[in-house]
Amino acid sequence: MAAVFFVVALALLMGIVLKWGFKTLPQEKWQMVAAFPLEKLDQGQWRGLNLTWYGLLSANAYTFGVIMVVILAASAGVPISVLVLLTVLMLAVTIPSSKIIARIVEKKKGTLTVGGAVFAGVITAPWIIMLLNATLGTAFNFHVPVAVMMAVLSIGYTFGESLGRLACLSFGCCYGKPLSQCSEYTRKMFENFNVVFTGDTKKAAYASNLAGEALIPIQIITAVIYAVSGLAGTLLFLKGFAGTALVETLVVTQVWRVVSEFFRADFRGERKFSMYQIMALSAIVYTIALLAFFPDPEVVVSLDKGFKALWHPGMILFFQGVWVISFLHAGRSSVTASKICFHVVKENI
Numbered sequence: 598m599a600a601v602f603f604v605v606a607l608a609l610l611m612g613i614v615l616k617w618g619f620k621t622l623p624q625e626k627w628q629m630v631a632a633f634p635l636e637k638l639d640q641g642q643w644r645g646l647n648l649t650w651y652g653l654l655s656a657n658a659y660t661f662g663v664i665m666v667v668i669l670a671a672s673a674g675v676p677i678s679v680l681v682l683l684t685v686l687m688l689a690v691t692i693p694s695s696k697i698i699a700r701i702v703e704k705k706k707g708t709l710t711v712g713g714a715v716f717a718g719v720i721t722a723p724w725i726i727m728l729l730n731a732t733l734g735t736a737f738n739f740h741v742p743v744a745v746m747m748a749v750l751s752i753g754y755t756f757g758e759s760l761g762r763l764a765c766l767s768f769g770c771c772y773g774k775p776l777s778q779c780s781e782y783t784r785k786m787f788e789n790f791n792v793v794f795t796g797d798t799k800k801a802a803y804a805s806n807l808a809g810e811a812l813i814p815i816q817i818i819t820a821v822i823y824a825v826s827g828l829a830g831t832l833l834f835l836k837g838f839a840g841t842a843l844v845e846t847l848v849v850t851q852v853w854r855v856v857s858e859f860f861r862a863d864f865r866g867e868r869k870f871s872m873y874q875i876m877a878l879s880a881i882v883y884t885i886a887l888l889a890f891f892p893d894p895e896v897v898v899s900l901d902k903g904f905k906a907l908w909h910p911g912m913i914l915f916f917q918g919v920w921v922i923s924f925l926h927a928g929r930s931s932v933t934a935s936k937i938c939f940h941v942v943k944e945n946i
Contacts, residue, residue: 599900600835604828611759611824618763619817622650625796627767630928632935645935652928654764659688659923660916662757664907665827669834670749671906672898676739679729680906681915683741686725687750688919691718692926702872708770711758712854716876719847722750723887743891747884748843752830755846759823762816764927766792769799773813774862787813798933805862813860822853837896840888847884851877 621627630653632645663684670680691714698713726743734740765771776784776791791811794801802808826849833842854877906912 600832600898603835603900604832607831608824608828611756611828614760615763615817615820615824618654618766619814619820622654622763622766623769623792623794623799625799628769628796628798629930629933629935632937634937638936641938641940643937643939645937647930647933647935648928649768649930649933651764651768651770651930652924652926654767655761655927656920656923658757658760658764660920661760662753663688663919664916665756665831666749666753667912668900668903668907669752669831669898670746670903672835672900672903673745673749673839673896674899674902675741675746675749677906677909677912679733679739679741681912682733683726683729683746684919686729687718687722688922690721690725691715692923694718710873711761712873712876715754715758715850716880718750718754719880719884722747723891742839742896744843744888745839745896747887747891748830748834748839748846751843751846751850752827752834755823755827755830755850758850759820759827762820762823765816769794769796769801770863771816771861772801772805772807772863773815773860775807775810775812777810778862779813783813787811790814792817800863800932803932807862812862815857815860819853819857823850826850834896835898835900837898839896844885844888848881851881 627650629647630650631648633648634643635646636644638644666684667677667680671677694717695710695714696708698717699708699710702710702713723743726741726746730740762771772794773792776787779787792814793811794808796802797808799808801810801812826846830842830846833839833845855874858871858874
């Protein structure tokens with residue numbers, strides 16, 4: 598029963614946050630959260646570094662995903678110290694991969710890709726887990742089941758990706774096709790359910806001249822599908838079906854990634870069937886093949902252990918560190934700039 602209540606509470610939390618984001622974030626004022634002065638220019642102005650809501654919301658999504666990983670893995674009996682090390686190693690792979698793979702595929706410096714990061718994570722995760730088992734596991738007498746940890750990572754990613762779509766709504770990226778270019782059936786389908794970005798610095802505006810246009814709300818649809826998938830995966834995991842939870846979350850997220858790209862208008866490389874779609878399908882095949890060698894083990898799950906791990910002071914500091922690193926990585930805008938002017942308010946002297 599505790600598992601059901603936990604999933605229901607998660608559903609309510611996700612629903613409130615996503616509903617707020619869908620309504621608010623496409624507006625122009627929700628792109629920049631702050632501007633930091635770097636060097637003084639002429640006439641009392643400063644060149645500023647823009648800090649974005651994209652970075653803040655991405656950091657929230659990363660951290661929430663990590664929190665879910667900690668709760669579920671600790672509930673399954675994975676030692677906290679091992680869990681922290683695995684999380685750090687996975688973030689060390691996925692965070693740089695988001696920029697490196699985007700640069701290779703899209704030939705652009707100032708962009709990130711979650712799809713590429715996920716592919717890198719799926720490919721490397723089982724080998725990192727096995728290496729850890731063979732080295733520190735042998736020395737300190739522990740073993741992390743590959744299928745269990747992969748399921749936990751997949752669920753954490755699914756939740757993080759769902760909340761991460763809010764960052765895309767804020768920055769105006771990962772946008773859908775304009776309804777004006779769609780078939781009559783599609784226009785009718787999204788006539789009252791679409792996204793309109795305002796502001797010249799939104800990516801939909803400067804990359805495709807789509808400011809003020811009604812677009813297919815691909816970010817919203819993705820966020821909802823992934824949230825439902827994450828909730829289902831969580832319930833399956835808590836009921837002891839780790840392998841099923843892994844397959845469910847991975848298949849839903851990666852199949853939808855393939856399908857959703859046909860409705861997107863942002864640049865995804867030169868191919869009609871993009872490299873990101875190929876990566877998504879490859880990740881599914883790779884993971885299912887992997888389960889043949891690492892079958893779904895029986896998992897005894899205790900949410901009490903997960904919550905105890907969550908409120909450890911060291912873990913709270915760890916979550917804060919994840920948030921700060923994620924924000925610094927994704928929140929410093931390289932495609933927008935600002936000029937800042939300071940002055941004295943004489944009436945208040």
